Structures are given as C-alpha cells and as structure tokens.
Amino acid sequence: MKRHLVSAADLSRDDALLILDTAEELAQLSGRAVKKLPTLRGRTVVNLFFEDSTRTKTSFEVAEKRLSADVINFAAKGSSVSKGESLKDTALTLQAMGADAVVIRHHASGAPARLAQSDWLHGSVINAGDGTHEHPTQALLDALTMRRHLNPGLGNDLNGRRITIVGDVLHSRVARSNVLLLQTLGAQVTCVAPPTLLPVGIGSWPCEVSYDLDASLAKTDALMMLRVQRERMNAAFFPTEREYSRRYGMNGQRMAKLPEHAIVMHPGPMVRGMEITAEVADSPRCTAVEQVANGVSTRMAVLYLLLGGAVFNDGPSDAPRTETSEAAQ
Amino acid sequence: MTTPQTDIPRPPHQVLDGADISRVITRIAHEIVERAKGAEDVVLLGIHTRGVHLARRLHAKLIQITGREIPLGTLDITMYRDDLRLKPARALEHTEIPAGGIDGRLVILVDDVLFSGRTVRAALDALGDIGRPRAVQLAVLVDRGHRELPIRADYVGKNLPTSLREAVQVRLADADGQDAVLVGDRDYAARSSQALAAPTSPDPQISE
DSSP: OOSOBOOGGGOOHHHHHHHHHHHHHHGGGGGSSSOOOOTTTTOEEEEEESSOOSHHHHHHHHHHHHTTOEEEEEESTTSGGGGTOOHHHHHHHHHHTTOSEEEEEESSTTHHHHHHHSSSOOSEEEEEEETTTBOHHHHHHHHHHHHHHHSOSTTOOOTTOEEEEESOTTTOHHHHHHHHHHHHTTOEEEEEOOGGGSOTTGGGSSSEEESOHHHHHTTOSEEEEOOOOGGGOOSOSSSOHHHHHHHHOBOHHHHHHSOTTOEEEOOSOOOBTTTBOHHHHTSTTBOHHHHHHHHHHHHHHHHHHHHSSOOOOSSSOOOOOOOOSGGGO | OOOGGGGSOOOOEEEEEHHHHHHHHHHHHHHHHHHTTTTTTEEEEEETTHHHHHHHHHHHHHHHHHOSOOOEEEEOOGGGOSOGGGSOOOOOOOOBOOTTOSTTSEEEEEEEEESSSHHHHHHHHHHHHHOOOSEEEEEEEEEOOOOSSSOOOSEEEEEOOOOTTEEEEEEOHHHHSSOEEEEEEOOHHHHOGGGTTSOOOOOTTBOO
16 A cells, blocks of 8 residues: 555555455444554654544544544644645644654645655655545545445455435535545446536546436435535535525435435535435435444544554655654755 | 584474364363363454464364353454554454453463464453453463563463474464474574564464
8 A cells, every 4th residue: 555545546446445344343443342452552643634624533533542643633723824834834843743644634635645745744644635636535434334235245345336426526525536436446436416516527537427316316326415515616506505406405205216225325514405305314224424433444444554554665765764854954 | 513404494394283283172172161160151262363263163162062152252463463563554354252242251362373472462452452351361272482471371282392493384274274283494583573673574374
C-alpha cells in the first residue's frame, strides 16, 4: 500500500480488500468491554479540519483513540489559519511537532494531494474530504457496508453487483470516490441525477449515467443516496425542492420497486422529506446508522495499515526520520 | 581449526512425525483433564496460525476424554506485538472468543513453538482486554528454549534444546499437508528478535 490515502484511485483491488478485511476484524472490537488496542501507542495523529465536520471528525477521532494514538484536533477556525497562515506553514508546524499522520479535510479540492506530494510533512496524509473531489474512507466504509449485505465474507469483492448513486453528484466527493473504488471492486455503477447536478467530464468516469431514477431501480443491488449540498449551491440547480423530491427522492413506492435483497444507503446527514422519506430512512433496509459504525472500523483499518507497521519512505532516500530543521528555515 | 562442515548449514531433520504429534496431543489432553480436575471451566484459545490447528485437535481429544463440549476460540495477537514498528503492517487473522466469554474461566493458550516468549506476552495482553480469566495456562507442541521473557509453558509436547542457529519448523496437515516437526540450521540473524530490525524476510513456516 502507498504511504498516503488521498484518492480511492490509489487503492488496488488487493489494497482495498486488505482494508475491508482488516476493518471486518476490527469491527469485533466495538462489542468488547475494553474497546482499545495498543497498536498506535506513542504515534501522533493530527486531525486537520479546515471545514466543519462532525461525523467524519468524530469517526476518525474514535478510530485513532481506539488504536491508542495521541490525537490532536486542529480546527482551522479560530486558529492561525484564520490569521492568514498558509497550508505549507501549518504543515511545517505539524511536522515540527512530530505528527506521524495528518487527517485533512479541506474546502479546496487537491489540498491533501498537495500535502502528500510535498516534503513539508513526513507522515502519512489521509484525505478526509477535499472540496468536491474525493472522500476515500467514506467510499471504503460504503463498500464494507455493501459487501456485508451483498457478498459477505473475507476476501470477497463486489464483482457483478449493480450500484446506483443518486443525487447531487456534482458537489459530491463521496460519489467520485465511490465510483472509483466500486469499479476497482468489480461493481457496475450508475450515477442518477438531474443534468444540472452532474459534473462536466462525468463521461470519463467508469460508470453509466442516467437522468431517470425509476428506470434504474429494478436492477439495483444497492442504492446510494447523496446529500443535496445546499451550502455548496450558489445557483439554481433544480426548480424546486418539491420537484427534486418527486423525481429523485427515495420513498416507499420506489423502495418497493427495488429487488428484495437491495439496500438503501445514505452517508448522512439525511434531509428527511426531500431526499428520503422517513418511511425509507427508518426501514431496516436503510443502512445509514450501520454505515456510521462501519466508518469507525474502516478508519481504524486505514490508520493501522498506514501507520501500524514500519516507517517507509517513498523517496529514494531511506534515511531514518529525524526532527527536520525545515520549520526553522 | 574449523572443519569445513561447520559452515555448511545442517539440513532440517525430523524430530517428531505424525504419530508422535498425535501421541503428544493425547498426552497433553489427559494432563489438562487431570490438572484442571475434569476441565469443567476450561476454554481453549489457539494462537494463529498453527496454534489454532493444534487447539482444534486438542479440543477434539478433550471432548473424547471428558464427553463434554469445551469452548474453543482463536486469538490473533498481531495488534499486541512488540515488533510492529520493525516490519510492514501485516494482515489480521480472525479472533473468535467463545460465546460464554473468558471471565472466570481457565483459559489454555495453545501454540506450536515456545521460543522467546514474546508471542505469549502479546497473547496475555490481548486476554487482558477481552476479559478476566480465573487463570491462564499455556500448552505448546515444542519448547525450544531461548526465552527473552519470564514465561514458561504448563503443558509441553516436547522439550527441544536448540541453538539459535537452528530453526524449528512445525508442519501440520491442516496447513502444510503433513504432520512433522523439523529442526535444521538457518541464518540466525533472520529470526532472532535481537536482530528483528534486519531487513530479511522471515520464512513463514518457521514458528515464533
């Protein structure tokens, strides 16, 4: 596996299955009285959140603490970032403090990639969502949830399964990561959205595109809802919420058209009434809450596999890590 | 003067065959029943990988002797190892604790080879997080010595005095197609925990 997890495209099929299998084993931990492993004792993980996030940040924090890592939460609001500090200077500061890994959420697409490619930080970089680009750990936890329901068992992939992703694909980092990862795992993906909520260049994604949700339902094994990201919408992307709900919202009637074994997924937070009716959200076929639990074990697996073993440098230099003097330069 | 033969690694030779291993397991099972006074509260936990196969055999034998179901589980100690930082992250094996748990029970850890004692140390740490057994005992097929921690086995199949230059290979039909214990020379640096940082890859068939 690579040292960083910036994009779902970084993961080979073997890497992805290793993460899913490890997550499956680590999921047992939540049923124990002592929900802790000593694996990352003495390692420092920084949660660097430039954007508000409650569930992803909490999920990472729980995962880090369960592996006994020292956790530092670095929120950009109210920090020196709001005083104008650059990403580079923030990274150099974290490096000087001895961060072994940085979990970064940034409003700009590509910020984690910049951090991973630079030599500002020697630790691992884990992308916890960048702009409208990617959110690889979310895709992994979604894949874990799908595998549990559709093809349970260690070492299994999602070969031949048909996954439909519905909603705001344009603003969704979850959609892109999911399309990439699901393709790696052998699934067939269809993105369903109004034309205005599809990104330019979706034709190059490894998925089919449709504007008609009803036509896709009968051949869907897992239906993945996306949140309509009002905070990112700076223009009118659809006429009214009512119309969106009528064409792309999930309700009881649509759920009845899904095959018996199909599941309805939602990354949360759910906007009830618009994207999804309470009837669907509260049904046993909706895996939204299960996805949250799977998020912790998936993130533990990623942290363990990136940080749990020996420290390897990607570059030609194999020199042991030392306190750098970069910060002082 | 050194003879040329001392520099040539000795090929592995067999010290236990299938019949020996079967006899040893039967003996250990009887010892367990005797020491645990009927083995009423015994829980067997096999340590991955070959400890699990041995625990299954011991389990079958104990059921045969006592006529009672004995809880059997498996334990992966990867996350508790003290050499995690010296090697690439390894895949986890399946830990399965029997439904009744281990609280107040006599847990018998089962492994193939007892060497430095570090695996058993990690297993004891793992047990501490899973529950609080009444007591913990250790059953091993081979004790080859060279302890690096104050740990000893309660049930030993065969004491096998070895030098650090030697490797002990346990082969079990379930994993390797045949039952045998072999001893032969090998590169000491590759396996000694004193030299764990050495970048050689360990032979997966060599235990501990």
